[in-house]
Amino acid sequence: MIRIHDFGVNVEAYFQLGKDNDFPVIPSCPHCRLKKTLHRHGFYARNAIVGGKVYRIYICRYRCSDCRRTMSVLPSFLLPFFQYTVHEITNQIHEALARRIEGKKACVQHKNTELPTRQGIAYYLRRYQQCIPWIQSYFASRHEWIHPCLDAGFQWIKKIKQRGVEMFIQQSWGHLSAYFLANCFRA
Numbered sequence: 557m558i559r560i561h562d563f564g565v566n567v568e569a570y571f572q573l574g575k576d577n578d579f580p581v582i583p584s585c586p587h588c589r590l591k592k593t594l595h596r597h598g599f600y601a602r603n604a605i606v607g608g609k610v611y612r613i614y615i616c617r618y619r620c621s622d623c624r625r626t627m628s629v630l631p632s633f634l635l636p637f638f639q640y641t642v643h644e645i646t647n648q649i650h651e652a653l654a655r656r657i658e659g660k661k662a663c664v665q666h667k668n669t670e671l672p673t674r675q676g677i678a679y680y681l682r683r684y685q686q687c688i689p690w691i692q693s694y695f696a697s698r699h700e701w702i703h704p705c706l707d708a709g710f711q712w713i714k715k716i717k718q719r720g721v722e723m724f725i726q727q728s729w730g731h732l733s734a735y736f737l738a739n740c741f742r743a
């Protein structure tokens with residue numbers, strides 16, 4: 557299980573702090589609901605890519621002393637299974653949809669290998685399109701709507717960016733047992 561947490565720092569600072577980041581105290585087990593602080597249970601390393609730079613960062617793992625199951629805490633600038641930060645991903649989705657609306661061709665393939673490839677961006681777009689009903693459902697639960705329109709996907713990504721991507725992801729985390737761009741929206 558993964559939980560998201562705002563460490564109050566950007567990728568660079570999180571990377572520099574390494575195992576000294578301000579990891580949260582988890583007061584109860586999300587699996588068995590035992591109200592007992594979870595033990596820290598080591599780290600694993602994963603990539604966070606932003607601005608053409610790859611950071612190898614530590615993710616903290618926790619374990620319940622009762623049911624022995626684990627959970628990890630991901631900084632809110634990342635999503636599970638995506639190496640690029642949420643800012644990079646949402647910017648790419650936003651730009652790709654803007655290009656589509658304006659009828660422009662995608663720009664020339666980047667030579668920089670640390671930027672998402674065209675296939676990568678197409679993948680983000682697919683995931684995004686699949687999760688639009690979930691986004692609508694989340695905002696509807698907060699009594700926020702946009703008028704039905706052809707470019708609804710574009711309007712939603714604009715709204716999410718206006719809200720603040722990390723804020724949106726934190727607040728919507730767990731809505732209908734899912735999260736932004738989770739791999740569970742396939743029809």
Ligand SMILES: [Zn+2]
Pocket residue numbers: 585586587588589590620621622623624625
């Ligand atoms: Zn437990």
